[in-house]
Amino acid sequence: GESVGLHLPTLSVQEGDNSIINCAYSNSASDYFIWYKQESGKGPQFIIDIRSNMDKRQGQRVTVLLNKTVKHLSLQIAATQPGDSAVYFCAENKGNTGGFKTIFGAGTRLFVKA
Amino acid sequence: EAQVTQNPRYLITVTGKKLTVTCSQNMNHEYMSWYRQDPGLGLRQIYYSMNVEVTDKGDVPEGYKVSRKEKRNFPLILESPSPNQTSLYFCASSNPPLMDTQYFGPGTRLTVL
Numbered sequence: 001g002e003s004v005g006l007h008l009p010t011l012s013v014q015e016g017d018n019s020i021i022n023c024a025y026s027n028s029a030s031d032y033f034i035w036y037k038q039e040s041g042k043g044p045q046f047i048i049d050i051r052s053n054m055d056k057r058q059g060q061r062v063t064v065l066l067n068k069t070v071k072h073l074s075l076q077i078a079a080t081q082p083g084d085s086a087v088y089f090c091a092e093n094k095g096n097t098g099g100f101k102t103i104f105g106a107g108t109r110l111f112v113k114a
Numbered sequence: 115e116a117q118v119t120q121n122p123r124y125l126i127t128v129t130g131k132k133l134t135v136t137c138s139q140n141m142n143h144e145y146m147s148w149y150r151q152d153p154g155l156g157l158r159q160i161y162y163s164m165n166v167e168v169t170d171k172g173d174v175p176e177g178y179k180v181s182r183k184e185k186r187n188f189p190l191i192l193e194s195p196s197p198n199q200t201s202l203y204f205c206a207s208s209n210p211p212l213m214d215t216q217y218f219g220p221g222t223r224l225t226v227l
Contacts, residue, residue, distance in 0.1 A: 034216075041221075042220065042221070043118075043204050043218030044218050045218070046216075046217075049215060089157065100164060100170075101173070102162075102216065103173070104157040104158070106154055107156050
């Protein structure tokens with residue numbers, strides 16, 4: 001993921017609207033991608049994952065899209081709720097080809113307006 | 115309950131005073147990892163371990179040591195802490211070979227004066 005310096009990108013959405021959070025990853029050899037949600041004062045929590053042989057995966061109210069051509073990952077949250085307010089991180093796992101390292105993006109802060 | 119625990123949760127120390135942050139998981143995971151989180155920089159991997167007695171450097175290993183003598187424990191050691199190691203630290207664990215989500219501990223907020 002990209003480093004965006006000291007200021008997190010912020011997304012503000014109205015309750016009930018759909019949210020789209022984007023992430024650019026760094027290594028075309030990465031083979032597993034994950035989205036995490038981090039609430040204030042807590043550790044990151046798994047939301048959804050996708051392997052490099054897929055381009056879309058759906059969960060409950062969430063969808064992850066992977067575009068390997070442009071090394072882009074997105075998280076779509078349907079019918080966003082106040083409880084979705086948090087910082088969202090994308091992460092790429094390099095597995096066998098990258099020494100089993102995990103690289104996190106800088107994160108996006110999602111605000112949900114009631 | 116499946117969980118990753120860290121101790122202490124908060125620590126204020128002074129430059130040069132050796133400290134250890136403990137991490138323990140009860141999920142029989144082989145892979146464990148330490149991250150530090152700083153404002154605007156996301157999480158950066160310090161060290162990771164594929165299994166007992168197998169450790170390797172992440173992206174920011176300088177100033178840190180780890181050990182993996184038992185499967186469930188992965189302590190982070192700062193031999194001579196410096197103020198630039200003031201950060202929020204997370205331990206995580208997962209199943210091998212990392213094609214699975216990592217479970218994170220609650221975090222340890224360290225301040226080095």
